[in-house]
Amino acid sequence: xxxxxxxxSWVICKSGTSVKIECRSLDxxxxxMFWYRQFPxxxxxxxxxxxxxxxxxxxxxxxxxKFLINHASLTLSTxxxxxxxxEDSSFYICSARRAGVSYEQYFGPGTRLTVx
Amino acid sequence: xxxxxxxxPEMSVQEAETVTLSCTYDTSExxxxxxxxxxxxxxxxxxxxxxxxxxxxxxxxxxxxVNFQKAAKSFSxxxxxxxxxxxxxxxxxxxSFRLNTDKLIFGTGTRLQVFP
Numbered sequence: 001x002x003x004x005x006x007x008x009s010w011v012i013c014k015s016g017t018s019v020k021i022e023c024r025s026l027d028x029x030x031x032x033m034f035w036y037r038q039f040p041x042x043x044x045x046x047x048x049x050x051x052x053x054x055x056x057x058x059x060x061x062x063x064x065x066k067f068l069i070n071h072a073s074l075t076l077s078t079x080x081x082x083x084x085x086x087e088d089s090s091f092y093i094c095s096a097r098r099a100g101v102s103y104e105q106y107f108g109p110g111t112r113l114t115v116x
Numbered sequence: 117x118x119x120x121x122x123x124x125p126e127m128s129v130q131e132a133e134t135v136t137l138s139c140t141y142d143t144s145e146x147x148x149x150x151x152x153x154x155x156x157x158x159x160x161x162x163x164x165x166x167x168x169x170x171x172x173x174x175x176x177x178x179x180x181x182v183n184f185q186k187a188a189k190s191f192s193x194x195x196x197x198x199x200x201x202x203x204x205x206x207x208x209x210x211x212s213f214r215l216n217t218d219k220l221i222f223g224t225g226t227r228l229q230v231f232p
Contacts, residue, residue, distance in 0.1 A: 032218055043207060043222045044161075091159060097218060103149050103168075103211065105220060107161035 003027055004096050006108035013084055013115055021079045021111045023094030030096035033077040034105060035069060038091040050077050074099070084115040118143045120210050122223035129198045130231050136183075137193045137226045139208030147213035150184065151220070152193045156204040164206070167191065169213070195228075203230045 003026040013019045023033055032051050036044040048064075050056040050071035058064045066088075068080040077096075081088055091112050095105040119142045129135035141150070152164040167175045167184050174182050179199075183192045195202055208223040 034219065038159075043224045044220075046219050046221075049218060093159075093161065095161070095220075103166065104163065105218075107153075110159045 002098060002106045004030075004094065004106045004108040006092075006094055006111050008111060009109065010112040011114070013113070015085055015115055016083055018080055018082045019084055019113060021081075021092055021094075021113070023077045023079070023096070023108050025075045025096045025098075025106070028096075028106075029074040029099045030077075031074065031099045032097040033071055034095045034097075035067075035077075035079050036093040036095070038093060038110075040091075044093060047079075081113065084113070086115045089113055089115045118145070118148075118210050118212070118221050120208050120221050120223035122208055122226050124226045125224070126227045126229070128229040128231060129195070129202075131198055131200060133198055134194060134196045135198055135228065137195075137206050137208075137228065139191045139193070139223055141189050141191065141208070141210050143189070143210065143212075145212055145214075149211040149213065150182075150191045151209040151211070152180070152182070152191075153207045153209060153222075154202075154204045155207065155225075156201075161207075165193065198230050200230050200232065203228055 005024045007022045035047045047062045048056045048058045050069045056069035071077040093110045095107045121140045148169045150167045154162045165177045179196045181194045205225045207225045209220045
């Protein structure tokens with residue numbers, strides 16, 4: 001149990017285009033989902049926290065107009081990178097917190113974004 | 117603000133031997149969670165072990181155990197009987213106990229190599 005999927009697993013897009021990444025909790029309801037960014041050989045940096053049905057809370061320094069997060073249901077959150085640029089190339093990881101379980105986050109397998 | 121420090125960028129161990137990964141953290145809170153996550157080459161984050169700060173007893177999960185020193189703000193991970201499959205990046209993480217704070221704060225990671 002507690003499986004989180006991400007789609008796509010990797011994506012290449014051209015500079016200036018937008019790309020959407022989906023994060024789904026497959027076998028549980030997730031009241032809260034998190035989006036992280038990980039550069040090569042570095043740690044995970046939290047970008048934003050999304051709660052179902054409400055606006056996402058972005059970490060300091062993260063452009064909310066560039067990284068649009070939607071958490072429309074208890075099993076789905078999406079991250080849209082708008083007007084992507086090469087510096088947005090990174091590994092994006094989502095995690096989900098199961099409703100009623102306060103301490104554990106279940107991680108998705110990540111999405112590698114390359115902007116050319 | 118809380119911080120997590122992993123001072124060992126890389127460690128190596130021989131198969132069947134024991135290795136200890138270090139982690140220190142800084143916080144003014146008295147209640148919190150500490151975690152060790154494993155990130156293998158697949159990039160999938162896997163929870164290794166969890167420790168609640170209010171518990172004096174060190175957490176153990178099979179071959180994995182922690183040495184939690186609350187006063188010293190130290191949280192090391194010991195891997196016994198190391199296996200080739202233990203080779204991965206290991207991240208130490210902190211989470212506040214407060215209900216309205218979900219986010220994980222990660223250390224910079226330690227790359228563990230296991231030699232046959």
